[in-house]
Amino acid sequence: MFSRIPGQLRKSSREEVFMTREKYEPVRIQSRWQKKWEADGLYHAQEDDPHPKFYALTMLPYTSGDLHMGHWYAMAPSDARARYLRMKGYNVMFPPGFDAFGLPAENAAINHHIHPYKWTMDNVARMRGQLRTMGAMWDWPREAVTCDPAYYKWTQWFFLKFWEHGLAYRAMAPVDWCPHCKTVLAREQVLEGDRTCERCHTPVVKKDLEQWFFRITNYADELLDFSRIQWPDRVRTMQTNWIGRSEGVEFDLSIEGSPKKIRVFTTRPDTVFGMSFAVLAPEHPFVHEFTAPEHRAEVEDYEYKARRLAEIDRLSAEREREGVFIGAYALNPVNGERVPLYIADYVLMNYGTGAIMGVPAHDERDYDFARRQHLPIPTVIAPANWDGQPLPEAYTGQGTMVNSGKFSGLPSPQGWQAIADEMEHLGIGERKVNYRLHDWLISRQRYWGAPIPMVYCDHCGLVPVPEEQLPVLLPEDAEFLPTGDSPLKLHQGFLSTTCPRCGGPGRRETDTMDTFMCSSWYHMRYTSPGYDKGPIDPQRGRYWLPVDQYTGGIEHAVMHLLYTRFFTKACRDIGILDHDEPMLRLFNQGTILGEDGEKMSKSRGNVVNPDDLVNSLGADTTRAYLMFIGPWDAGGPWNTHGIEGVHRFLQRVWDVVTRPVRAIAGIPTDEQVASLRRITHKTIRRVTDDIEAFRFNTMIAALMEFNNYLIKAKETPVVLTDAWSEAVRALLLMLAPIAPHLGEELWERLGGPYSIHQQSWPEWDEAAAADELLTVVLQVNGRVRDRLSIPVGLGEEQVRELAMNSPKVQHFVADQSIVKIVYVPGKLLNVVAR
């Protein structure tokens, strides 16, 4: 009985402490502010704002079903920076949207009998809800969903404009067909190496089909010019390699006993005297005509093998270079020499002319081939100090021309030009630039995409659908059968139409457009929501475009990011836009991995669900942890304990602001105040530099250090000063872009005006941030021996004197003589003794 009393007392005093210390309840706080922000339209950017505009954009997500951690990793830091720029005084637009066309929706229709529209829009609804929980400054009224007829109407409109301006065309071409997806793919969508479909990893097969193309190659040279944009070197290199520009000469080889000539392309006209054979691609159209009867069987056998290989796999560049002689001879135009003609699969039909001159001494592939076929390997470019002996391997560098008729003795770069001139002069060839880049294949044999607005008429041929008849709608009652044929092909109502030109019977194009078409211009549409006279309202478009800061993954380097640049340049030439590049600055974030360091995937069971975290630790902690985990461009593994550390940090910020100040006796010293102001202003400087440079991890580390200081300072009399309020306000303002809900909540509790997200970013005062005492490191022969605390501005002489008086310095110098003293003002002094 008696002993229970102290216990009860203790219990009640603990309750008292509990009452005075309010808990940080992130889930409650976030839903409160998300509702208020949305109701207030806090993030809806207007064009009549006096501040300079800033268009911040993060790559739009595909409507796969759920917002996963990868989306958060891409979007949360991007949002934080958009918020920061807003506080810096920009009129920031940060719009959301969905890439909503594509095969998964159609596969769901075939497998689960859900209409692609329903499947997609259900996903959009779910993802919208999840996006809202991030607490990002999404400008919802600008949202675009690419499968919405109000959107794809304009995708079709762009197609018509490209058609009108000769940038869209239909052609028969050998294309890559995915037997699983039952559609053709763009070259970019075929994984090189194993030649599989990038989506389902089924080996693709070659088919000759009539397809729709965009003339992106018209812009090849302009796409190589990155001078107007600040994009990462990595992306620029990848695009440059993909475009693959090479300068050379195209010339004719006469064929013995035939009036026909074959054209070859070379980047090394300076080596033309070294040709000892010529090669045609196995698919070259002249092969049959030139093949001698006694070689026919062998040639056909080889063609068959080559075709099979081309379809299945052509794994390696190291494969033996094989080929067969076709029994014909070509004549070298510069010296009349007769050289045997081969077919070999190392020559590709879809690059250059599909035929080459074989110069084994100066090309590694030709060298291998010549060795196998026992062909001569004449040297025509002499390396420095060449001994006149046959080369042990192909020499591909520059040198002095030899055995090259009147060109012998010339340095090879000069010979290159001289021979090119000569061929042009004699009319047998001319300079030519070749590209690896091909025209963009945009047609797909699927339902779930924007229909290509063209009509086939027996009388008029190909006729574009008139603008006023757009959109060509996808029929809602299409049947989704696992036949492999596009549902549009089987839908009479869609298929049959009247010819817009003659009014006679017409048949609609059933191909739909590549989804990269939709994503090539979505950033334009965000500027003009609801505009119905065109894809972009000229005034609003001019105000917002181009995008100032784009962020997204590197995986789109040669697809989306190249297409959208092409799109912008084409629109400029058509007169729709007046700028050259869609996005001025680009930042590529890395990939967030599972705790095991592997890519997050359901099959690995290492998926971290953001929804669970939002409902437990809160959106702010999740956002902050993703930014704290490491450099944003590096990505990295998730760590369950790591996020708890970030949560503790936010909890301690909460405590610093909300806990009642304890009764503290005494008045603060000048030094206490100065030191608080110093760390405040130093932190503002650090944090500002970091967020400018996308260094969110060190930015948060700086805020943690600052908060740790404030926790201790709160126990001292400085807590009663203006410097303290300045510090706490700065802390919240700097935290607001990272943890927008916590920032807003605490800002309100401090009595700050709504909203913290409309306040100015704090500025630092260099004078307040300046140190009064500096630590000078004393080294002897480059090794740290002592430290000196000196007042700012102490002259070198005095520092030297203090240093030489240091017992430790003296000990390590001992009886050696001092050779020199290096002094880095205010930082370090190194005594060199020997």
Add this chain to the structure above:
RNA sequence: GCCGAAGUGGCGGAACGGUAUACGCGGCGGUCUCAAAAACCGCUGGGGGUAGCCCUGUGUGGGUUCGAAUCCCACCUUCGGCACCA
């Protein structure tokens, strides 16, 4: 094979050519508690010493420099991209 990026504590990662390991996690010790959890405080690269301290240490080996994680050369490893483009 070619091109590019990167290798730092037990872990994620910090460090304008100038105090290596900030910040966080984990671990150890402590306070509080009947106890535990939470929270808070302290310690925490390795080796040596009772201690003041000393030695050593940023993938490996060299070099430049008063001084190198940082710059240069070679090599090893990892990750990306490209891979017959004439």
